[in-house]
Amino acid sequence: QVQLQESGPGLVKPSETLSLTCNVSGGSITTYYWNWIRQPPGKGLEWLGYIYHSGSTKYNPSLKSRLTISVDTPKNQFSLKLNSVTAADTAVYYCLAGDYATDAFAIWGQGTMVTVSS
Amino acid sequence: DIQMTQSPSSLSASVGDRVTITCRASQNIVRFLNWFQQKPGRAPKLLVYAASTLQTGVPSRFSGGGSGTDFTLTISSFQPEDFGTYYCQQSYNTPRTFGQGTKVDI
Numbered sequence: 001q002v003q004l005q006e007s008g009p010g011l012v013k014p015s016e017t018l019s020l021t022c023n024v025s026g027g028s029i030t031t032y033y034w035n036w037i038r039q040p041p042g043k044g045l046e047w048l049g050y051i052y053h054s055g056s057t058k059y060n061p062s063l064k065s066r067l068t069i070s071v072d073t074p075k076n077q078f079s080l081k082l083n084s085v086t087a088a089d090t091a092v093y094y095c096l097a098g099d100y101a102t103d104a105f106a107i108w109g110q111g112t113m114v115t116v117s118s
Numbered sequence: 119d120i121q122m123t124q125s126p127s128s129l130s131a132s133v134g135d136r137v138t139i140t141c142r143a144s145q146n147i148v149r150f151l152n153w154f155q156q157k158p159g160r161a162p163k164l165l166v167y168a169a170s171t172l173q174t175g176v177p178s179r180f181s182g183g184g185s186g187t188d189f190t191l192t193i194s195s196f197q198p199e200d201f202g203t204y205y206c207q208q209s210y211n212t213p214r215t216f217g218q219g220t221k222v223d224i
Contacts, residue, residue, distance in 0.1 A: 035214075044205070044216055044217075044218050044219050045162065045205060045207075045216040045219075046216075047212075047213055047214035047215065047216070058212050060212075060213040061213065062213070094161055094162075096161075102167045102168060102171070103150065103167075103209040104152045104164055104167035104168070104173075104209065105152070105154075105162075105164060105207070106164055106173070108161035108162060108163075109161065110160075110161055111161050
């Protein structure tokens with residue numbers, strides 16, 4: 001059973017870059033496509049983007065080119081970088097697996113809280 | 119972007135109640151609609167995909183229906199562990215979008 005674990009700093013200063021990594025265990029990174037979603041405190045869910053194991057990506061236009069998602073197949077990891085962060089980027093960030101057959105978000109990491117503050 | 123609108127925003131249910139949550143898409147999404155349940159402090163859990171297919175391990179009291187723009191999630195007999203916030207999400211195109219959520223308490 002594939003499991004996901006996010007890691008990265010819990011506090012980022014305004015205007016700096018938020019960097020998170022998702023470690024994939026229990027299966028191959030080629031089995032699913034890989035997504036990031038975030039949830040501001042007390043609010044709903046926002047899809048940020050996805051990457052295929054081939055490296056092909058799709059991003060939410062709302063992030064205005066601040067977002068980069070990358071994959072490291074040998075390490076079974078994928079990563080998110082969000083630059084020029086503001087307080088509005090404060091959220092729980094989830095990494096998750098998208099199933100190619102059903103196109104559903106089948107497997108989620110536990111989430112990691114990132115606060116943007118000086 | 120496809121807008122997803124859920125109703126109601128919140129509801130209270132008693133054990134044994136039949137509970138129905140509605141999700142409306144701003145355009146035709148065929149049956150590319152998924153439902154999630156989220157409990158406080160936890161990641162969302164996939165309940166239903168492709169509008170009506172129950173994810174493995176999800177109790178059969180949950181069911182999904184609809185197509186086009188109008189969809190429903192029904193709990194046939196509400197159980198205490200079914201509290202939480204329910205979200206619909208379209209997988210028709212990108213950006214993937216979610217409904218605002220329906221908070222269900224006892």
